[in-house]
Amino acid sequence: MLPGILVETVAFNSVYSGMGLSTDYSKGLFDRFRxxxxxxxxxxxxxMVGDVLRHLIAATIILAIGLGIGYRPEAGVLGVIGAFALLVAVGFGIGWVFIVLGLLIRTPTTVMTLGFGILFPVVFASNILVDPETMPNWLSTxxxxxxxxxMATAMRGLMGGGVTVSEILLALALPAFLTVLLAPLTLFIYLRR
Structure with a gap:
């Protein structure tokens, strides 16, 4: 369960960069940058560096709490380091979504509302908290x-041992796609605004 919670935390943490960007934009900070x-x-x-630090701090706190209540990563320290590296990559990719939203939406509250509105159904309709075998067929599909x-499956494999290369590549597919698509879009929107 703990590896899945780490993925969930990184996803929801990513919203804050978009909120901060929206705030900075409304105060004219980005006009000075130009x-x-x-x-x-x-x-x-x-x-993004701030996001990475926020993700690592949150993951460290969650891992410390998990260790305190009895969780033991079977893959040891190397598994935890690999899992944290995956978290950084996932957070980096997902962060671009909220940076684009922060550029397009004027108020931080709206960025947060829309961001959480997107994330809640997608994150909670995953295998992070519930075994898919207990779900109806349409939902398990x-x-x-x-x-x-x-991402949660790869995280569990990294921390529990037995991860496959294909699981890691699948976990990195969405963050890589989002980075390739949204980083240039971010620059385009920023330069045109």
Whole structure:
């Protein structure tokens, strides 16, 4: 259960970069960035570094609580390091969604509402908290194709031992796709706004 909760935490943590971006944009901070001789993506790189640190801090706290109540990762320290690396990659990819929302939506509250509205059904209709075998057929089919299920499965495999390369590649598919698609879109929206 704990590896799945880590994926869930990273997904919901990613919303805050979009909220912060919306706030900074409304206060004119990004207008000042445009006047500086800097790489156009550097303000977003700063947001992503902040996201990575937020993900690592949250994951460390959750892991410490899990260890305190008896969870023991069977793959040991290397499994935990691999799982945290996967979390960073997942958080990086998902973060682009909320950066784009932060650029397009004027108020941080709306970014948060829309972000959580997107994430809740997708995250909770996954194998993070419930075994898909206990679900109705239509829902278990959705869960089997849900990228958050792939991420949770890879996370469990990394921390519990026995992960396969295909599970890791499936877990990285959505974050990689989102990064390739949304990083250039972010720059395009930022430069046109």
């Amino acid at each position: 006047s500086l001789p800097i790489w156009p993506l550097s303000p977003f790189a700063g947001l 959705f869960v089997a194709w849900n990228p958050f299920s792939w």
